[in-house]
Amino acid sequence: MKTTDLIAALSADSYAGMGSTRRRFYGSVLAGAVVTAGMFLMSMGWRPDIGTAIGTIRFPFKFVVTLAIVMSTAPFLVRMASPVDGGSLPHRAVGAAPLLILLAVVLELLALPADRWWDSLVGSNAFLCLGAIPLLSVPSAVALMLAMKRGAPARPRLAGAVCGLVAAGIGATFYALHCDDDSPLFVAVWYTLAVAIVTSVSAAIGGRVLRW
Secondary structure, eight states, rough: OOOHHHHHHHHHHHHTTTTHHHHHHHHHHHHHHHHHHHHHHHHOOTTTHHHHHHHSSHHHHHHHHHHHHHHHGEEEHHHOOOOOOOOOOHHHHHHHHHHHHHHHHHHHHSSSSGGGGHHHHOOOOOOHHHHHHHHHHHHHHHHHHHHHHHSOOOHHHHHHEEEEEEHHHHHHHHHHHHHOOEEEEEHIIIHHHHHHHHHHHHHHHHHHOOOO
């Protein structure tokens, strides 16, 4: 069978089973989130002042950002699993969270005196953030990679990156329940760096394990 014929056959199977593929990915997202929740509760737990923090603006906003990562990229998992539709992600799929955090940072800089910018950026949990978010992302990343491997991604590295990005969003969402650094400056630097680490590692892994 020629390569073009193989791709056409895989594509036909992919479209025919798109509903089951979507359910498989969303099931993997749910399974990864459940395992992450267990890890989170056993190892970290939510912050002691969460009741008070919920009444602020900055604490809930962290979840707007982290969930935006998940909600804007998860729908493209099915697309990435296809042998013909694995192009590049539309800008809207990756732009929502950065735009939100950029707007929040601008407002934060306008609201805070300049001599408080550095303390807000550094916070008190920077290294914990860089370790905890990748660790909490592992269950979802593994589940999504296994689901992606059952497809035929045209661009394995990109497919792995999408798996990692969704997983990092889930991990960051749970970590935000524990983190008491609510400044958008902190989130913009340390959460973003942690998410980038997970996405880069997943892309590298995907480039190896998702080939067909």
